[in-house]
């Protein structure tokens with residue numbers, strides 16, 4: 328089992344160089360009704376159901392380094408071409424490389440909504456990171472919980488800890504008045520367990536979205552290798 332914070336540092340050494348960060352693809356997708364997407368490299372979790380491949384599991388040999396200004400320009404170019412008003416970073420964990428991410432946000436015009444899809448580990452670990460993000464009024468954070476408690480988090484990610492950071496991320500976002508919603512991956516369809524876990528945060532429970540795991544061939548293969556495919560079928 329690994330520590331997500333230690334894995335963050337190791338990953339950062341590979342995918343971040345000063346202001347630059349690795350990406351492997353730019354595309355228009357139909358999520359959220361249409362969104363410009365930049366796919367980054369590197370993550371601080373290893374979710375067994377993850378659809379990403381080399382961008383997470385082989386970050387050293389994947390992607391190229393880009394300046395934050397180039398990422399903002401690429402997102403803007405795609406959005407304008409497609410008539411989208413939304414942008415995001417996918418493929419890996421966008422909060423790795425704080426300076427890079429903040430500079431991207433600084434280069435995105437406020438008429439575009441930036442949806443920050445994150446596992447929330449670093450937003451829970453660093454309150455100051457959330458404070459910096461709070462100045463961007465065109466930001467919406469989507470925190471994806473991996474499991475409805477710490478046991479399930481470890482089962483799904485192979486990490487020895489991290490669920491508490493995810494919870495703390497929500498507390499920090501609330502305290503800094505950053506717009507957010509929660510996505511939840513769980514094998515237990517009784518969402519009350521999760522609601523109880525977050526009870527002291529006084530959340531609006533309508534804001535919790537159940538994330539469905541799509542069994543792409545590479546996801547299926549990994550789950551079979553882990554001998555846990557039966558939990559997902």
Ligand code: SF4
Nearest residue numbers: 370372373374377446
């Ligand atoms: S946090 Fe997201 S990108 Fe990272 S391993 Fe999990 S599902 Fe994949």
